[in-house]
Amino acid sequence: MNVEATLFCGQSFSWTKIQEETYLGVVGDRAVQVRQKGDNLVIERVDDQPLTQEDEAFWRVYFALDIDYISLQNKFKNDDKLKPCVEFGQGIRVLRQPFFETLLSFILSQNNHIPRIAGIVERLRAQFGPRITDTIYGFPKPEQLACLEVEDLAPLRAGFRARYVLDAAKKVASGEIEEEKLSSLPDGEARKLLMTICGVGPKVADCVLLYALGRYRVVPMDVWMKRAMAQLFPNGMPPCAEGYEGIAQQFIFHWARTQKTMKNH
């Protein structure tokens, strides 16, 4: 597992690097330090309490430890174009993040860059989330945001996205949008339902499906991905990615985003 690439390849905005191979993350109401140790990761709670069984189950889901990435990567390497992307991003895993915070994070991501998205998410937690330590706050529940007005979100400096955040919170809090309902629907239908939220278009919906609901066939297409796909896979994802196109996408995205020279096309 490549912890750093996994945490900073644009699928999550709730981690910070605190020292070499050590990262601080807040997910839901859990704050942990994660360390890369060889090929493995070591997780410690910031309150120095031992991980409970519930914690372990949670992080197992979060890091998708049930998925065999070794064989998945080997499968991807059967394609000559996909192979260098996989080798470049060896050990990247697609996370399975909590639904509501993934939804809000990617609503905030539109026409925005990663460091600033992380900043807004951090202020959102600090302002409205449950206190974990003096300086660390968890992610607020939909109900805690649903009753707010746009002016209340001013300190976040989220700009025009503030009203989108509130619409999402209201629709989730009211049950109009339900994670279980989304899970019961096929990709296309789930996507449509998500897009009834103001501020959720195809790209944001796909990010939620892939990064929160584990829909591994879904491929979110931003400018970088479109560019990379046009250059590498004009006929679509290679057959060896069948069923896991979204995971293949993550390797391609990470590769494309770091190839600054591609900007000249």
Added chain:
DNA sequence: AGCCAGGGAGTCG
């Protein structure tokens, strides 16, 4: 100063 950032809504044709 101007451009861009893991887009989407609103409008016009």
Added chain:
DNA sequence: CGACTCCATGGC
């Protein structure tokens, strides 16, 4: 449908 503008903020 497609194209086009605006959206609010901050970093470079």
